[in-house]
Amino acid sequence: MQNEPVAARTRWMPAIGNHEMEPWDGADGYGGMRARFTTPDNAWSQSTGIDFIVVYLHQCTYSTCHDNGAELGAQQDWAPLFDKYKVDLVLSGHNHVYERTDPIRAGKATRKVVSGDTVDPVKDGTTYVVAGGGGGGLYSFPASDTYLGHESANDKPVPMVVSDRSGHSQTVKVTWSRVRYAGYCLVAIDVTPAVAGKPARMELRSVTEDGTAVDRVTVQRG
Incomplete structure (x- = not known):
């Protein structure tokens, strides 16, 4: 794999997706991936002093990009757990775009969070980010970037395509798609620990290859 030289000296936490599937390798096609990476178990749940809970997965729980759509199963099975345990941030790929939601709880946006704002996940809910603009062919949105x-008028509902377990799709209108960018970009996350009575901060930035900021949001509890 082209990633092995870097992965040999830098910790990676991969989210297995369709691009890692090799039908000849193992019963489910992911034998090669599992041989190269060991992912964490649930030991973190017994730890103390955790500042933030970040979930990462390949397919999108929430996304308005129609190329691969969003997963209804994830919305029904996983999102309630994210709400219950007050997950701060959910990162996914699959759609080759960048998209950030307003904070969501029970499937609905709780408030509008523009670039530069701060989110309190305990009060506001979970922020979902599609970070799929790092390579490969780019996709597009049904509404303007x-x-x-480069903010555009963004008050009208946007159509989201969701796929159920049987593979059937349906379209619903949503209002939580706050930032959309159909260009190449990467996501960087910096965490500042709590100090001198100030709470920990998690700053998420989406930047293009020359460092131009596409989006910026801070997650802070309390």
């Missing part, structure tokens, strides 16, 4: 410095 809207991102830092």
